[in-house]
Amino acid sequence: MKSPRSISVSRAPDHGLSVGSAGLLRQRVVTRHSVLLGNGGYRWAWALAPWVLAAAAVLLFVGHENAFVLLITGTAVIYAMSAIGLTWLMGRAGLVSIGNGAIMAVGAYTTAILAPKAGWGAFPIPLVISGLFGAVVGLLIGIPALRLRGIYLALGTLALQYIVVFAGSQYESHTGDVSGIPVAALSIAGHEFTYGRGFVFILFGFLGLSILLVRNVLRHAPGRMWHSIRESELAASAVGVNVTRWKLSAFVGSSALIAVSGSLFAYYTEIVSSEGFSLDFAISFIVMIIIGGTGSIAGAIVGAVVVTILPHLLTTLTNELPSSGIGNWLHTNVFYLNNGLYGILVLLFLLYQPDGIVPGLRRLAAGILRRFAPLPQVGVEVADNPVGAPPADTPLVARPAVNGHRPAHPSVLSVENLTVTYRTGARAVDGVSLRVDENSIVALLGRNGAGKTSTLRAISGFMTSEQVRLKGRITIDGREVLGLPPVKASELAVLVAERDKIFPNLTVAEHLRIARPRGGESVENEEFFAGLRSRSHQSAGLLSGGERQLLALAMAWQLKPRLLLVDEFSLGLAPVMIRRVAEVIRQLREEHGMTFLIVEQNAAAALDLADWVYVLEGGKVVAEGLPSEIGKHDLLLPMSATTGP
Amino acid sequence: MNSGEEALVVEDAVLRFRGIVAVDSVSFEVGAGTTFGVIGPNGAGKTALLNCISGIYRLDQGSILLYGQQIQHHQPHRITALGLSRTFQSTEHFREFTVRDYVMLGRAQQARCSVLGSLLLWPIAERAERAERQRAMAVLDRLGLVEFATERLSDLPYGVQKRVDIARAVAAEPKIMLMDEPTSGTTTSERDAVSHTIRTVAATGVTIVVIDHDVDFVTRHCDRVLVVNYGRAIGVGTPKEMLGRPEVVEAFLGTPVGHSA
Structure with a gap:
């Protein structure tokens, strides 16, 4: 039994792969920072200021x-x-x-x-x-x-x-x-x-x-x-x-x-x-x-x-x-x-x-407070670090470890030095670079909060509508997409989100009609869609989690994007359904020539499917390699599978 | 294990949604102080069943007895008052709450409070509030979550949110707890932490009914399990018995995913 603390522990690894815990540390510092601002010496000023202002206003007006x-x-x-x-x-x-x-x-x-x-x-x-x-x-x-x-x-x-x-x-x-x-x-x-x-x-x-x-x-x-x-x-x-x-x-x-x-x-x-x-x-x-x-x-x-x-x-x-x-x-x-x-x-x-x-x-x-009264940085944080992992033993590497040789193919997606910073100051993604080749499946693995979904959302354009700062370069087929709104980005990349990927009140058939460009082919006669054909006049809200996933993939197929982004397809699915969805993804790649970037916590499902794997930790890529190589290391142990025996 | 008394009895429960039968004459009994699992594939009706027991859905047919008392027509908060708490698949509805406030909210039925009290007798209300705060901190302490007390739920890792949700349910001092997929979407280490939390709760004699996809998890924790598929009960028994049955293995597992990390 690990202590509950182990969630945020980055262990000192004893194998070839190195875990970059610098990003993790920085995240903690940022969190601390905002906590202090609410609690510390500013608290009194914060609590009293409105009353002082109010009293001044009363005197001003009554006088x-x-x-x-x-x-x-x-x-x-x-x-x-x-x-x-x-x-x-x-x-x-x-x-x-x-x-x-x-x-x-x-x-x-x-x-x-x-x-x-x-x-x-x-x-x-x-x-x-x-x-x-x-x-x-x-x-x-x-x-x-x-x-x-x-x-x-x-x-x-x-x-x-x-x-x-x-x-x-x-x-x-x-x-x-x-x-x-x-x-x-x-x-x-x-x-x-x-x-x-x-x-x-x-x-x-x-x-x-x-x-x-x-x-x-x-x-x-x-x-x-x-x-x-x-x-x-x-x-x-x-x-x-x-x-x-x-x-x-x-x-x-x-x-x-x-x-x-x-x-x-x-x-x-x-x-x-x-x-x-x-x-x-x-x-x-x-x-x-x-x-x-x-x-x-x-x-x-x-x-x-x-x-x-x-x-x-x-x-x-x-x-x-x-x-x-x-x-x-x-x-x-x-x-x-x-x-x-x-x-x-x-x-x-x-x-x-x-x-x-x-x-x-x-x-x-x-x-203004944050700018003029900055709080102590990393030094204090390390001493204050209750995690228990001696920082001296933890090798911090800037360069990710690469395992296995990756053949050079024409790449569809290229991300260079992507940084995503939220309004609160938390940095979700910290200098991530990655590449997805034509007709391949690339997996992004990592724990909750490692920055996987933020990376995905930045690529798909959903970050532009939120209050975040994006830096770096994202190109799909050589076209810059960073900062494009979802509607524009969707011509190039389609996101199958973790949740909310369907409209519960529309029928399956209506979904397919929405997601069909003028003159585009219908998915209805494709083999992988067979399971949903009988349900085409039911509202999608009645579909199970796995069927929703399949419907979202079917819609994406009709849109024929250059790149399909899939966020946590295994989430909340029974093992039998995970296998079925994975099978469809594989089929779409092999028979329909589609290119995938998938984000997963369920390492087993992803390693099974991917051609190349990136491991994210604290907003940074800490390792990349062939799935067979990455799978050998217990780097993935803290994530591993949500599957059966 | 004390199974002399039945904490929960579900008899011939039927629930329909627009013509679809979500729960189809399911019956089972949960002995007081035991841990009971409900497993089945997606869309099998597990969560629907749980929602019926906690009063969110009304049964179309059948009855639910909590310590011998019929509860199928009660509103959810009345059922909570009778000593039944539940957790959610996700805490997204309460994202803006701090951990401590959320745990305090768990005692909505137990805490004595009123608008008039807080308006007119605020020193008394203030004292009651302080006592509630201490109770919440005690629960957080017991489950190893004190360090997160002032954090907002939306800022926490998923696994911690799940444990906080359990802490919220525990704060109501229930006799029986329903848990809706406590491990879904969690990583292995998070799952271990959730496991530990559940064991801590079970050790205090609370009856637990848990729904989950993770067979290992259910096998480890449960004295008995109910397997459902297409809204029907396929069988009830010890985890070992159930996983020995071919129809259960087929419905739930398919063939195991072939990967070992």
Whole structure:
């Protein structure tokens, strides 16, 4: 029995082949680096910075002399509370809702109705009852949410919006307050608060309390429950999460907070009108959390501030313009321009900063920290290396060992010095060079995390859509493919991925139709396809793992690429199926002249099939050779076969 | 080995998907404290069977008894509360969780928590949370995974993810554990580590039902195995008995892959 640690151990080899553990070490250093950044001496600065910034902002705005600025500040604070409620529901629990405005309206109307009533109107009472009433409404809209998801749930909450606005306008025409119900000014212990510094202070107090409370809930067990539901309801329930209970509690809790913000809104504006709670209003809260960063409290606040201030900023700017020509036009149409601006803003964010301002800033700050305060490098890491393999005994070689003679053929694929670096700084592939000859099968072996799949994805073009840095040279038939998107690269190389290689809702026949170029041959009469012929009208989702693999190979055959890349074809297959798929690959090579680069963990299956083998470790090629030679060495022992006896 | 009591009894279980019979009148019993294996080729209905037991799929026919109690109509989290935990083929749904949080999530049914508690009585909730954290660390310690506690699942090697998933299931202190292909996609050394983890769990008296492709692995761990193919049970018995049967060898192994490294 090896210790669990042995996963990342690179043993000192006692044979001709040398294991390059330098790459492995570097990987560990990179990992350490990022861990330290989150934990070490930066932790305090990291934790305190938002509070210091917030305090500065409070002082800046509350100290402002301009009554208009104070008014806007108060509004932004109330909106921020409401947005925190929405980010709790949408960002954390993954429950999409457009009911935010409606629930604020519920709180606002409750307060407007209770405030003038003797015995009920004393300050905290309307606020508390608004919160409770909001919780009840939250429970009611939560019930359909048990069955609805995503866009359907959003449409469900839209119904609430219409119901509340309708009820509100009915009430207004009933009481005769057609232009809105007046709300008595907020009065605490005989002191009346109207717009102004005192009120804004109170609002900041409520915001601070909301932040603290919501943060606690999200950090504790309930936050985990919601997180798991957001990821997958089914998996969450299989883990033991009571999905019903936690979905409802997310609705109830967040709605209570949103209704309280509505109540404060009523006190602050001293009037409640159904016209104020339009659909635009409700949607602006979704805009806030998208711009700020969904799921983060800080994001909700930043988003609320941006969305509240921006229209006023625009108005102010157009005021400065000359009152003729385009300036005048801008000035008179500023209201419509504001609405358009929302749309453009959301679009820009979805395109360029999909996770919002706050995560973006956080990344930026982390980047700056990393640049100006670099952490100790390899030296410390080796001393700190808990692996137990004495580094002195481990020969580090730059040049891979070559076993066996490889005849020179025209090559299809040539990779020179490929380096793949992820955004986190982890280097998945570190200077890999390899070659695949015409009509051959080349295997890339290595453990999990050795860089096999990254190499494959770089060749197939799938890396261009992700945030990775690629360096080096990849050519197929002499054409540079590094940086080509998958669609372009697929003319030259087709990837049969580890998972997700088929479309579960399409039938087998439809798959073949998609993957058939104009005038191309159909695979249906080929011998290797015989096993699937009888299933051609079934949806591919019903195929077993091995049959999916065969279907993917059949599609690739029709596309006739210069090179077929196959990622872990043996994964999760029973031995009998592994042999069948391997047989098809061999047949495609021998009878159809196809060229393969396969990536495998299952060394036995790959050695059986390949003409030439590369062994990857820590992102580097540590050995290459004929399969018969490579197979002799216990270099492969830690990987070996997933096969039977 | 204590087989005086049946921990799990599946009787005449039938599950259909759009006309395809995934599980076809399968019956078996698992003795308390034993390790029970389910083997069969891809698409044989193993995972479907496991999903029925853990409540993700509803049986069309038949019954499932957990310590004598019918559970075939229960929701998954209710079954977890009765002392049954399961692992997944992959932890991809929980990629963003840290190891510690994921293990803490495993105690969703056991942990006492509520929104109101965390809102209004947060010092008490905070203390409960700290106790949960310690419990999770204790489980990680027992299974040799402490060093990964603060890592995100998506950043870990596949084999470690599989062991963390077992730790998550163990954290719920189950009486019976279902494991869905604990070794698929792992390397030999990872598989040894997973083996060790399973032995550690089995040694505490937990009943284990394990699905896997690796015949060696199943033979080493299981007291009895069930062989399924095309949704039907081909036979139940000791691993040796089962692998001695030609129809089992044919269905599952074909002829062995001829390579020795």
